Amino acid sequence: MLEEEYEPRRRLPPHLRKPPTPETPFAFTMRDATAADLPDIRAIYNHYVANSMVTFDEDAMTLAEWRSKFAYLQRLQLPFIVAVNPTGQILGYALCAPWKQKRAYRFTVESSIYLGAAATGKGLGTDLLGELIERSKAAGLKEMLAVIADKGAESSIALHEKFGFTEVGRMGRVGFKFDRWIGTVLLQKSLKR
Template structure:
């Protein structure tokens, strides 16, 4: 018997093969972040600091820095959201913060979104951003900006564009991380 014939006989016909079990459904919920969530936020963010160019931070952020940022965003009544698994494990977070400190910019914010590596590509980013945009609008925000690195964050650019963000500018070679120059893409969305 030829090897090809042998292999063909070893394979069951499709109608006799056991069914492939379905993949478990990816479940999550979105809730307001609390001060108690900041250690998990710090861990996820610092993963991106150490391993990617998604953030141009080079040094890990401390828990004190995250607590301060959370207090600042909360004091301004801006949304800071968490995506959690059914067991309440944080799998992503998103928030907005003021674009600039000058008073005239008070209705313009910059968004930030970070997902756990195992939670990407499953619709979580879009759901989290939609909720962030809705809550930002309810808080009186009119313009949302996203500043995204031009190489290494293509998924983030696609996510923002899928939600109606438009590219409004680019800055070339403004950051230097992991021994290479990086630029940024500026995207903007008007909240009607």
């Protein structure tokens, strides 16, 4: 039979058709990170260690290392937040760490934001950074820095610029990962009220 000899497929009238299943909206809440969140945080971070140049770490972080880092940030009372979906799954996290160890730097922090693969491109990074900035202000911090790879992290640079971070410097070829040299872009935001 020729194509024109086929009868067109019949469709049910609209009132008899099954309505389309609505897509589940992307929903999350933010809260302080807890020690119980560390295995999921480690999994998110280690994905970036193994698959990207957004972190210069080359070795996966262990749970013991994350526990130590978590205790250190808690002792310093620095913001460390997670975004969770309605079932409690960790979608991403944001934290502040001291910029340098010398005491004079105590009001300056470096931000870090990492998202699980299923949570990218949905505005979660924007919400996490906004919350991190507000919590950092409330903690009495004065300056926030972001050190971002100069290749493959353009969306992170754009996100920080959207929040008023300005570029204050670049370092070329300071990291070597995946057989490639990588530089960094240094962005800064004043948190003074």
